[in-house]
Amino acid sequence: MPVFGELELRTIAGGLPAMKDLDTEAWELPKAEILQLACEVADGTRVLLPRALHPAIPEYVTFVVTRYPESPVGPFNLAQVRLMARAGVHPRGYVLGAVASSPAAMTALRERWGYPTVAGEITLRHYHDRVAAIVRRDGKTILEMALVDPEIIAGGDLQYIHAITLARVDGAAQLVQVDPHYTLHQASRGRAEVSRFEPAAWNAVLVELTTPISASAATCDTDLPRIRFVMDPETPVVRGTRKVR
Amino acid sequence: MKFGLFYELSVPRPWTRESERTVYTNALEQVKLADELGFDQVWAVEHHFLEEYSHCPAPELFLTACAMVTKRIRVGFGIVVCVPEFNHPIKIAERTAVLDILSGGRVEVGTGRSATWTELAGFNASPDVTKKSWDEFVRCLPRIWTSEKFEFEGEFWSMPRRTILPKVYQRPHPPMWVAVTSPGTELDAADRGLGSLGLTFGQFAEQDKRIAEYRRRIQLCEPVGEFVNDQVSTVNFLYCHEDDAAALKTGRQMANHFNYLAAQLISVRETYPSKSYPSLGLLPQLRRQATGPDASEQAGEGLCLGGPERITRALKRWEACGVDRVNFLINTAETIPQAEVLASLRLFGREVMPTFNGGKS
Numbered sequence: 001m002p003v004f005g006e007l008e009l010r011t012i013a014g015g016l017p018a019m020k021d022l023d024t025e026a027w028e029l030p031k032a033e034i035l036q037l038a039c040e041v042a043d044g045t046r047v048l049l050p051r052a053l054h055p056a057i058p059e060y061v062t063f064v065v066t067r068y069p070e071s072p073v074g075p076f077n078l079a080q081v082r083l084m085a086r087a088g089v090h091p092r093g094y095v096l097g098a099v100a101s102s103p104a105a106m107t108a109l110r111e112r113w114g115y116p117t118v119a120g121e122i123t124l125r126h127y128h129d130r131v132a133a134i135v136r137r138d139g140k141t142i143l144e145m146a147l148v149d150p151e152i153i154a155g156g157d158l159q160y161i162h163a164i165t166l167a168r169v170d171g172a173a174q175l176v177q178v179d180p181h182y183t184l185h186q187a188s189r190g191r192a193e194v195s196r197f198e199p200a201a202w203n204a205v206l207v208e209l210t211t212p213i214s215a216s217a218a219t220c221d222t223d224l225p226r227i228r229f230v231m232d233p234e235t236p237v238v239r240g241t242r243k244v245r
Numbered sequence: 246m247k248f249g250l251f252y253e254l255s256v257p258r259p260w261t262r263e264s265e266r267t268v269y270t271n272a273l274e275q276v277k278l279a280d281e282l283g284f285d286q287v288w289a290v291e292h293h294f295l296e297e298y299s300h301c302p303a304p305e306l307f308l309t310a311c312a313m314v315t316k317r318i319r320v321g322f323g324i325v326v327c328v329p330e331f332n333h334p335i336k337i338a339e340r341t342a343v344l345d346i347l348s349g350g351r352v353e354v355g356t357g358r359s360a361t362w363t364e365l366a367g368f369n370a371s372p373d374v375t376k377k378s379w380d381e382f383v384r385c386l387p388r389i390w391t392s393e394k395f396e397f398e399g400e401f402w403s404m405p406r407r408t409i410l411p412k413v414y415q416r417p418h419p420p421m422w423v424a425v426t427s428p429g430t431e432l433d434a435a436d437r438g439l440g441s442l443g444l445t446f447g448q449f450a451e452q453d454k455r456i457a458e459y460r461r462r463i464q465l466c467e468p469v470g471e472f473v474n475d476q477v478s479t480v481n482f483l484y485c486h487e488d489d490a491a492a493l494k495t496g497r498q499m500a501n502h503f504n505y506l507a508a509q510l511i512s513v514r515e516t517y518p519s520k521s522y523p524s525l526g527l528l529p530q531l532r533r534q535a536t537g538p539d540a541s542e543q544a545g546e547g548l549c550l551g552g553p554e555r556i557t558r559a560l561k562r563w564e565a566c567g568v569d570r571v572n573f574l575i576n577t578a579e580t581i582p583q584a585e586v587l588a589s590l591r592l593f594g595r596e597v598m599p600t601f602n603g604g605k606s
Contacts, residue, residue: 001257001258084516086509213516213517214517
């Protein structure tokens with residue numbers, strides 16, 4: 001059997017986002033722009049991963065910065081750091097940390113989908129030779145990354161992995177699957193470049209970047225959907241998954 | 246129809262000093278029995294870094310050991326990864342030739358290009374060009390084996406004129422195959438006159454279509470070798486037991502374990518967008534089979550798990566699809582005790598094999 005995560009849940013239980021319930025309504029999010037980088041990391045991240053999940057082989061993280069020009073709470077940007085994993089046989093990105101650019105989005109993402117969002121400033125810019133993102137918090141840059149030398153690819157060449165958040169639901173810690181749909185309009189890929197990453201700001205103190213893997217950028221219509229599955233963070237998902245709807 | 250064994254050599258955790266040796270030793274014992282029972286071939290796949298799923302980085306060494314303890318069974322060197330960062334083509338040609346000599350001309354060569362980020366990045370190989378390097382390799386290998394002297398200048402490798410020794414024992418050279426996981430790769434095989442070494446456990450309807458198109462295309466091929474290998478091989482699980490229900494239960498455990506371990510791998514497409522890997526290949530299907538709504542029905546659609554009659558029906562259906570060979574995974578991560586694996590092989594050999602090929606192996 002593959003190895004499992006080794007997160008001591010009690011060490012982070014006090015700071016988990018509290019969700020109102022699992023009856024979250026979906027948000028339609030048209031014309032979103034997504035910049036995603038993937039990077040291998042040094043061994044040792046297993047202690048950040050809930051025991052229900054298997055670490056990827058090799059361990060790697062993704063950085064996902066998204067601009068949502070339209071949403072029920074107005075335009076906002078969202079930045080996430082995800083530790084990539086397996087929920088049973090399914091690839092998933094466990095959200096270690098997240099920053100939202102508006103207070104309304106920050107609150108809604110915490111309460112409705114369990115994202116561990118905090119407030120910050122996020123810029124996402126397209127240049128002729130790169131797509132770049134900067135995330136700042138309390139006046140300090142905590143992530144600076146870019147897709148360098150973009151080349152157009154088919155939308156079908158991109159695959160987005162569903163996210164899993166860890167939140168408190170009805171008083172108990174639960175893993176929450178967030179599985180958006182994507183209708184891609186434009187996509188590109190290029191070299192991944194992370195020039196600044198402050199792990200502590202993303203609840204990722206043990207994450208040490210090693211080998212950049214890839215970078216992609218896309219414009220798409222997407223959503224934040226209704227919640228379909230939750231999982232017990234301490235039990236292998238094969239036994240600990242509950243279908244919500 | 247011919248039958249064979251197919252090895253990834255999976256090793257379950259916890260790993261001890263003896264666990265890998267046990268897996269290899271058990272596999273050798275299985276191959277020896279398969280040879281006695283009349284199985285036609287044994288394949289071993291080259292993989293690197295794939296924890297538990299496959300501890301088989303040097304299949305030609307394992308196959309040499311197989312050849313030394315058997316008399317007739319053919320040894321399938323493959324999938325050998327035709328990417329220069331993994332293997333120099335001269336070394337592939339040389340190792341094939343040595344194995345062919347030692348086995349007395351029993352080698353078959355399966356070619357491929359790897360489908361995991363775990364492996365490709367481990368060798369610092371770009372996923373974007375693996376199909377091109379594979380193409381260059383498969384065009385060179387038969388020329389290396391059949392030319393007295395060889396020189397080459399290509400995109401991925403070059404060499405001045407040399408005599409590459411030894412030569413393969415078979416004349417003109419061993420049959421060549423292509424590993425087929427992604428839809429469409431069987432056409433790459435057909436266009437080059439190479440056998441289709443299917444690695445998917447696919448459903449009959451899909452396989453029917455793919456095999457028909459392969460058969461059509463290979464009629465028009467420009468063979469890269471001295472002859473056309475127009476055979477279609479597929480892979481399957483095998484667990485045969487007199488008690489149908491018990492066989493299904495045990496066999497499903499093995500199949501699910503295999504699918505679970507396979508799903509842990511990082512496919513190229515999961516993390517590296519590239520038109521060189523347009524599909525996820527084997528993995529989505531395995532995930533579906535392991536956990537999807539059809540998981541409990543998987544033995545009903547062509548898997549060789551059950552009693553002899555059930556397995557015979559499944560194989561007859563594959564035969565009707567146009568499959569020439571079926572290679573079996575007979576255990577995964579030692580899920581099934583060795584004595585039961587051997588008993589399953591014996592029962593298959595006694596009850597199922599005689600119903601094919603007029604009872605001749």
